[in-house]
Amino acid sequence: MNLALPALVPALPALGAAATLATGRRAPGFARPLAILPVAASAVLALVVALQLGGGQSLDAATRLTPTGGPAISLAIHLDGFSSLISLLVGLVATCVQVYSTAYLKDDPRYPSYAALVSLFTAAMFLVVYSGDLVVLLVGWEIMGICSYFLIGHHWESADARSASLKAFLVTKLGDIPFLFGILLLGSDAGTFRISGVLEAAAGGRLGHPTLIALLLLAGVAGKSAQFPLHTWLPDAMAGPTPVSALIHAATMVAAGIYLVARLLPVFLLSGAALLVLSVMAAVTMVGSALCALAQDDLKRVLAYSTVGQLGYMAGALASGDRDAAVFHLISHGAFKALLFLTAGVVIHAAHTNSISAMSRMPDLRRRVPDAYWTMGIALVALVGLPPFSGFFSKEAVLTAAEHAATGEAITNGLGPASAVPAAGGWIVLVSGAFTALLTAAYATRLWLVAFHAQATAAPAAPEPGQANGHAEGAPYSPEIDEAGTQLEPHAMRWPLWVLAVPTMGFGVAGLRPDWLPSLLDGGSLRPSTGTAVIGTALALAGILVAYAAWRSGTARAAAAARTVPAGQAAAGAAADPGRTLLGPLFGPAQHGFHVDRLYSALFVRPTTAAAQLVRFLDREVIETYVRGTGGGANLLGWLVRRAQNGNAQAYVSALLAGVVLLAVLVAVGT
Amino acid sequence: MHLVYPVVLAALLFSVGVYGVLARRNAILVLMSVELMLNAVNLNLVAFDAWLRDSLHAGQALTLFIITVAAAEIGLGLAIVLLVFRNRGTADIDRLTALGDPNEDAAEAAAEAAVPNDRAAA
Numbered sequence: 001m002n003l004a005l006p007a008l009v010p011a012l013p014a015l016g017a018a019a020t021l022a023t024g025r026r027a028p029g030f031a032r033p034l035a036i037l038p039v040a041a042s043a044v045l046a047l048v049v050a051l052q053l054g055g056g057q058s059l060d061a062a063t064r065l066t067p068t069g070g071p072a073i074s075l076a077i078h079l080d081g082f083s084s085l086i087s088l089l090v091g092l093v094a095t096c097v098q099v100y101s102t103a104y105l106k107d108d109p110r111y112p113s114y115a116a117l118v119s120l121f122t123a124a125m126f127l128v129v130y131s132g133d134l135v136v137l138l139v140g141w142e143i144m145g146i147c148s149y150f151l152i153g154h155h156w157e158s159a160d161a162r163s164a165s166l167k168a169f170l171v172t173k174l175g176d177i178p179f180l181f182g183i184l185l186l187g188s189d190a191g192t193f194r195i196s197g198v199l200e201a202a203a204g205g206r207l208g209h210p211t212l213i214a215l216l217l218l219a220g221v222a223g224k225s226a227q228f229p230l231h232t233w234l235p236d237a238m239a240g241p242t243p244v245s246a247l248i249h250a251a252t253m254v255a256a257g258i259y260l261v262a263r264l265l266p267v268f269l270l271s272g273a274a275l276l277v278l279s280v281m282a283a284v285t286m287v288g289s290a291l292c293a294l295a296q297d298d299l300k301r302v303l304a305y306s307t308v309g310q311l312g313y314m315a316g317a318l319a320s321g322d323r324d325a326a327v328f329h330l331i332s333h334g335a336f337k338a339l340l341f342l343t344a345g346v347v348i349h350a351a352h353t354n355s356i357s358a359m360s361r362m363p364d365l366r367r368r369v370p371d372a373y374w375t376m377g378i379a380l381v382a383l384v385g386l387p388p389f390s391g392f393f394s395k396e397a398v399l400t401a402a403e404h405a406a407t408g409e410a411i412t413n414g415l416g417p418a419s420a421v422p423a424a425g426g427w428i429v430l431v432s433g434a435f436t437a438l439l440t441a442a443y444a445t446r447l448w449l450v451a452f453h454a455q456a457t458a459a460p461a462a463p464e465p466g467q468a469n470g471h472a473e474g475a476p477y478s479p480e481i482d483e484a485g486t487q488l489e490p491h492a493m494r495w496p497l498w499v500l501a502v503p504t505m506g507f508g509v510a511g512l513r514p515d516w517l518p519s520l521l522d523g524g525s526l527r528p529s530t531g532t533a534v535i536g537t538a539l540a541l542a543g544i545l546v547a548y549a550a551w552r553s554g555t556a557r558a559a560a561a562a563r564t565v566p567a568g569q570a571a572a573g574a575a576a577d578p579g580r581t582l583l584g585p586l587f588g589p590a591q592h593g594f595h596v597d598r599l600y601s602a603l604f605v606r607p608t609t610a611a612a613q614l615v616r617f618l619d620r621e622v623i624e625t626y627v628r629g630t631g632g633g634a635n636l637l638g639w640l641v642r643r644a645q646n647g648n649a650q651a652y653v654s655a656l657l658a659g660v661v662l663l664a665v666l667v668a669v670g671t
Numbered sequence: 672m673h674l675v676y677p678v679v680l681a682a683l684l685f686s687v688g689v690y691g692v693l694a695r696r697n698a699i700l701v702l703m704s705v706e707l708m709l710n711a712v713n714l715n716l717v718a719f720d721a722w723l724r725d726s727l728h729a730g731q732a733l734t735l736f737i738i739t740v741a742a743a744e745i746g747l748g749l750a751i752v753l754l755v756f757r758n759r760g761t762a763d764i765d766r767l768t769a770l771g772d773p774n775e776d777a778a779e780a781a782a783e784a785a786v787p788n789d790r791a792a793a
Contacts, residue, residue, distance in 0.1 A: 647771020650701075650764055654693055 024112025035115030043091025078132030081520030175223020182216030214274030225257030246341030269416030279425030286312030322401030393508030396528030441543025
């Protein structure tokens, strides 16, 4: 196979980004083709590479970058089913997002730099996916981080976007530092940075500290994939433009952590403790984020928390030792979550608000954006996981993997013994996964009903009480309100939705036959087992019904309230929120992400600020005093010397004579 | 004649000269004191020359040189003093301080402003 093709896949978007940055200011007309064409070409090339590679094959090629004295760093490519599939997903989503952005950011003066950063991001993600060397992978990993920082801060006029981008950068970096040490330790233990060499070392039992390495790597994964202790940046990252959220914070970058664990799963299988930590992390993440999603009023924050939860599913599958299920869910989730974000962008464009309770007062919203209405419905059903949509199969694959792990017969597909996976981790993932399925169904239903199914009682011309409601404290700045174009659904914003709706609906069946999707991966079965399928579907249906019932009773109560108090529409809007009814006293904490931010602020931010103030004090008052003292001392000495120069020649001669006498006495005494 | 007489005389002469240079105010008297010091040296040179019985009489030769140079020096010095007196109306050494630190009061003020830690500037 010609190695130029896979090398071109990351190179083309990077070149496109450079060209866009170079010409963006002088020739803005080229920005759009330069943004779309390289990414689309890369997507096609990724498809060609995947087809040429075929199922079950893998390809490794490397050229050594530089002799380092230690383990060599090589520019390596590793292609197998995992990287082919994920590169296809990245190419597809990135192309859709670039096309969508041409309409979404049509009047944005900073469109060229935006498009260049999206292209650069795409290149970095391709690099991460294709790289066969951990250090080169780290390069792509960090480029993604910095692109994410710039893109979240795209609307840097607003303080929210600035602080959100800083937060995302700092929190992910907090994970990246242990990650770097993990890679270095892994490289020194295995004697090479090549992933194939590392896996050989893991299989041969030559890794000295598997638990330490796995835990260090998990810190980076938690940062990048927004898992529990480091998840707080992702909901705030929604301050960026919606297509960026779709590409980076839903479909691709956050999946990089999952992909990395999948690639290095044999290393993780050496350490039961790390897998247990991963499963607890995944369980806390999915349940907590689903509860938060049920309480959010901002459409994009609901989706962000849902992303965190679905990433928790993937981490749970990895903790159960089944990377096929994790990657399966990664791909189906990437498609439907990108679709959800793109539809959210259309809806926000049309509604001119991020708040779903404000949308609930727009009775004709779903008629104004029919494509977004239907595709969002499709994507939400996939998210809930009802058959036959893709989310059902991938989620059930995860639950099946967890069930097998819980009964002690984990599906590791030959990467390690089944006993390597702790059964407790399997139980944790299984129980929390089932509970999350219920919650996911509830919040998806709530989102759908509240956003699109306006209450009949609310007057269409109600004077936007939702502004106070929708922009409650903590709600991020929503730039989309200012970006709204004239046409509600331009073509460039419409057809990416349907393109992404196809895999959302149909991709799931790929896991049914062992010679379809599983043959590209490790070959394990992705067919859902009957028990978990029935339980999962039943829980999802229960969630839908509960949310619907709560919404109906809330609407009825609101209607009654509206009849008695005609001016009480703000109260009615709040009462009709099924999340408030379902969560009860948990609603307040859940709305603020269980105050994790406040906890971090008390634990880390404030001590850091206090330490910084102490350093400032020491600098200003102590060190600067010394500096000023030297200046003052020199001045004082100078002043003294000046006093001696009084112009009286006789005084000079007297001093000279005194010096001579002194010297003479000294010489006489000395000898 | 014992050496000690001329040497003591030379030391006394030199001391008188030093006193005159350091203590007299009139520039002409200062110049005269310098001449006294030079002549004390001359006296030493001649005395030691005689005492050591130097065959080349280097001390005496050097004395002649010094007398010549002193004559030239006093001529120049008196001319300078004359010109200074014409310009300034005085020949007092302690009033001729133009080569000293010129603006004593302003310099002191500046020095005092610079010495304490000026926080306002920081």
